[in-house]
Amino acid sequence: MLIGIDASRTTGARLTGTERYSREVIAALIRIAPQHRFRLYLRDWPAPGFPLPAVPSAGVEHRPIRIPRLWTHVGLARELMAHPPDALFVPAHVLPAAFAWPRMRRRIHAVVTVHDVGYRHFPSAHPPAQRLYLDLGTRLSVRYAGAVIVDSEATRRDVIRFYGNGVAPDRIIVAHPGPLSLAEVSEEEARRTLAKFGLDDGRPYALHVGTLQPRKNLRRLIEAWARVVQGADPHGPRLVLAGGRGWGGEDWAAVIEAAHARSSVVLTSYVSDAEKAALMRGARAYVFPSLYEGFGFPVLEAQSAGVPVACSDASSLPEIAGGSALLFDPLDVEAIAGALRTVLFDEGVRYHLIEAGCRNLMRFSWDACARIVLQSLQM
Numbered sequence: 393m394l395i396g397i398d399a400s401r402t403t404g405a406r407l408t409g410t411e412r413y414s415r416e417v418i419a420a421l422i423r424i425a426p427q428h429r430f431r432l433y434l435r436d437w438p439a440p441g442f443p444l445p446a447v448p449s450a451g452v453e454h455r456p457i458r459i460p461r462l463w464t465h466v467g468l469a470r471e472l473m474a475h476p477p478d479a480l481f482v483p484a485h486v487l488p489a490a491f492a493w494p495r496m497r498r499r500i501h502a503v504v505t506v507h508d509v510g511y512r513h514f515p516s517a518h519p520p521a522q523r524l525y526l527d528l529g530t531r532l533s534v535r536y537a538g539a540v541i542v543d544s545e546a547t548r549r550d551v552i553r554f555y556g557n558g559v560a561p562d563r564i565i566v567a568h569p570g571p572l573s574l575a576e577v578s579e580e581e582a583r584r585t586l587a588k589f590g591l592d593d594g595r596p597y598a599l600h601v602g603t604l605q606p607r608k609n610l611r612r613l614i615e616a617w618a619r620v621v622q623g624a625d626p627h628g629p630r631l632v633l634a635g636g637r638g639w640g641g642e643d644w645a646a647v648i649e650a651a652h653a654r655s656s657v658v659l660t661s662y663v664s665d666a667e668k669a670a671l672m673r674g675a676r677a678y679v680f681p682s683l684y685e686g687f688g689f690p691v692l693e694a695q696s697a698g699v700p701v702a703c704s705d706a707s708s709l710p711e712i713a714g715g716s717a718l719l720f721d722p723l724d725v726e727a728i729a730g731a732l733r734t735v736l737f738d739e740g741v742r743y744h745l746i747e748a749g750c751r752n753l754m755r756f757s758w759d760a761c762a763r764i765v766l767q768s769l770q771m
Contacts, residue, residue: 395421395769396455396477396500399432400463401484402444408603409689410507412572413543414484417505418444420570420762421481422452431455431477433468465489476500479769482537486529491536503768504533505541505567508686509550510707514607531555539768540564543687544708565768568712570758571692574669585670589632589660597630597658598732599675599699601668601690602682605638609681609704609722611647616681616728618651620736629656629736631679634671636662672697677735677742680704681722688712692756695749700742702731714755716748 397418401411422430422444429451432444436456444452459467469488472480473496482504490496511518511526518526534540534555540563542548548564556564577585586592598617602608610633617631631653633644648657663671672678678694680703688709694701695716703709704722713719718741720731734741 393479393770394429394431394477395425396431396433396472396480397421398464398468398480398482398485399444400435400468402432403434403436403438409572409687410484412689413505413507413569415444416570416572416758417483417762417765420758421766424759424762425766426451429453433457433471435463472496472500479503481765481769482533483541483765487533487537489532492532497536497538501538501769501771502536503539503541503765504537505543505765506530506533506547506551507543508547508684508707509554510607510684510686512550512554513684513707516606534559534564538563539771541567541765541768543567543569544711546708546711547686565764567761567764568756569687569689569761570756571696571753572689574672574693574697575665577666577670577673581666582670582674585667586674588667589658589671591630591632591658591671591674593627595627595630596676596736597632597674598677598679598736599632599634599671599694600679600681601634601663601671601693603635603638604633604642604644606642607683609683610644611642612722612725612728613679613681614644614647614651614653614657616725616732617657618653619726619729620732621653621656629676630658631656632658632660632671632675634660634663634668669697672699675699677702677732679728679732679735680709681720681728682706682709683722685709685712691717692753695753698746698749700735700745701749702735714752716745716752718745 401414431453434456457467457471465488469490476499479501487504511523545566548566551564552561648654678699678701680690684707691701691712701717703717705719706722718731718735720727
């Protein structure tokens with residue numbers, strides 16, 4: 393079988409969780425199914441160091457589509473109509489609108505991953521144009537794809553709730569992603585990273601990594617942190633917020649100042665993969681107060697680094713943590729503060745969470761995820 397894959401989200405310099413998912417699941421598909429041929433649709437010829445197999449590898453070809461605008465709905469659609477594969481997988485984008493045409497659906501069996509529908513739960517956390525695009529793209533995918541892959545049972549319930557009118561629930565299939573590996577860093581690289589952000593003085597820190605945007609619930613986290621460190625030793629723990637500024641226009645320095653937490657909260661701005669790995673491995677705890685997540689990769693990233701996790705009890709996070717994280721109500725500032733105190737200072741709980749995190753990781757595998765995707769492509 394010839395499987396076409398939209399690999400347009402695999403070549404960026406700064407990759408989000410969705411783009412890293414795309415890389416990992418494509419690589420796993422190629423790894424577990426050497427009996428099939430794969431055609432990777434790209435925006436251009438991949439640069440040196442491209443992580444997926446190049447043309448000489450068995451059964452894999454690159455098909456660059458050079459079009460500056462409407463890449464999916466014009467460029468990819470035109471290529472699919474001219475040279476149709478047997479099946480198409482879209483791991484991190486939307487289905488071309490041409491699949492609304494019945495003939496296209498008869499020629500090509502399409503499978504699409506829908507990662508989350510957070511914009512339906514928290515519409516104010518997204519710009520209007522982005523929210524409209526996400527909604528229309530998800531409607532198109534759910535209605536016209538032969539199967540829809542979702543990252544969690546929580547997302548499956550949401551897709552059925554918001555988009556399931558007339559769609560058979562058995563077409564919405566859960567395939568948990570595997571963990572995203574942290575970059576390898578030497579002790580010297582780790583020391584340089586900690587020094588760069590002023591964290592090399594031995595003070596412990598709780599860490600959050602992610603784009604600074606409303607959905608991440610960071611305002612409440614900062615308010616909770618201020619309660620944790622109120623009246624504490626000025627050389628006590630710090631909260632590190634690592635990530636670039638996102639949509640929302642929040643002045644995070646002003647939020648920290650208003651919470652009287654300026655001396656104990658560190659804003660790093662965007663961090664590289666190596667810097668993130670160094671920060672993660674040096675953290676005393678990882679805190680994830682998000683209001684909504686389709687999966688929640690940082691939970692597994694922290695657990696892979698042997699770091700105890702405290703996270704919100706919202707959306708998919710209890711499902712992904714599987715009892716291995718300290719859960720809290722993300723809307724309750726005092727509950728967040730209590731979880732922070734526990735995960736930072738209660739050694740018995742910390743030990744339990746670290747051990748449980750190691751066991752939890754064993755539930756997730758990219759090969760297992762890819763096998764479910766492959767079965768869906770063969771339906």
